Amino acid sequence: MSNVQVAVVTGSNKGIGLAIVRALCKQFQGDVYLTSRDPGRGQAAVAQLQQEGLHPLFHQLDIDDLQSIRALRDFLKEKYGGINVLVNNAGIAFKVHDTTPFAVQAEVTLKTNFFATRNVCTELLPLMKPYGRVVNVSSMVSSSALRGCSQELQQKFRSDSITEDELVQLMTKFVEDTKRGVHDKEGWPNTAYGVSKIGVTVLSRIQARLLNEQRKGDHILLNACCPGWVRTDMAGPKATKSPDEGAETPVYLALLPSSADAPHGQFVSDKTVKPW
Numbered sequence: 001m002s003n004v005q006v007a008v009v010t011g012s013n014k015g016i017g018l019a020i021v022r023a024l025c026k027q028f029q030g031d032v033y034l035t036s037r038d039p040g041r042g043q044a045a046v047a048q049l050q051q052e053g054l055h056p057l058f059h060q061l062d063i064d065d066l067q068s069i070r071a072l073r074d075f076l077k078e079k080y081g082g083i084n085v086l087v088n089n090a091g092i093a094f095k096v097h098d099t100t101p102f103a104v105q106a107e108v109t110l111k112t113n114f115f116a117t118r119n120v121c122t123e124l125l126p127l128m129k130p131y132g133r134v135v136n137v138s139s140m141v142s143s144s145a146l147r148g149c150s151q152e153l154q155q156k157f158r159s160d161s162i163t164e165d166e167l168v169q170l171m172t173k174f175v176e177d178t179k180r181g182v183h184d185k186e187g188w189p190n191t192a193y194g195v196s197k198i199g200v201t202v203l204s205r206i207q208a209r210l211l212n213e214q215r216k217g218d219h220i221l222l223n224a225c226c227p228g229w230v231r232t233d234m235a236g237p238k239a240t241k242s243p244d245e246g247a248e249t250p251v252y253l254a255l256l257p258s259s260a261d262a263p264h265g266q267f268v269s270d271k272t273v274k275p276w
């Protein structure tokens, strides 16, 4: 088993994920895994970074596929005995003018952004080594979507005692409510992406709490963040930040020094803790 430290970034064949890998290759003392659901796109991204003189490693990962997650888990466990840095970056968004029915958008968006990200956490968080760093890439849209929820839902999502099961039930209910055409009446905002990112931010708060309860002595720090509005295929060319600029806050959280005991369980934007 290797003593080398290891960092893993999901959905890193392009966009912010690729920029996070680029920055980690320069700043992280250890192996950095660029992962992609499509090996061809992943290897092309590795080749691009190699042209820049960087040396990421590659592993396939489709977060929608539990077998793929478990294959990566087993590989990391065997080769490194755990993980030092995990960045959950993979995500999707329908374009604003997409005419796909809202209920379908809700199901598809929640499937990847919330349920699949949660599956990655379920499989990989137990592998986190002491002083490990976990970054869940959420969005400021999670905050605006939260404000668009009914008071009752807002209270639940801000609760310091909400459980992972309760969160899963709420995310499932959102998808079902959209199918029945009652999501409005049930207090949900009109954004599937926003609700999926509420899920990511609240999941991060819950996971941080569980780490406090179960692994306090291990000094693991886990946070959700917003990269900003970033010029990628997702956000388009008008966005204000370059991918490298978008990577700054996730990389800051991924590389918090071992002496740090905060932030933890926070929602961070521009390297600053934001109120939830």
Ligand code: NAP
Pocket (backbone or CB within 6 Å): 010, 011, 012, 013, 014, 015, 016, 017, 036, 037, 038, 041, 061, 062, 063, 064, 089, 090, 091, 092, 093, 112, 116, 137, 138, 139, 140, 226, 227, 228, 229, 230, 231, 232, 233, 234, 235, 239
């Ligand atoms: P992007 O350019 O569309 O890249 C998304 C990445 O996620 C791609 O590598 C994509 O792979 C991957 N991905 C999607 N589904 C996947 C799956 N099932 N398994 C593995 N990988 C998967 O988007 P981006 O702007 O870089 O977004 C990265 C993260 O930042 C997302 O979580 C997004 O919600 C968040 N974010 C972005 C902005 C922004 O302004 N861009 C703002 C706030 C938050 P493929 O190439 O195979 O599709």
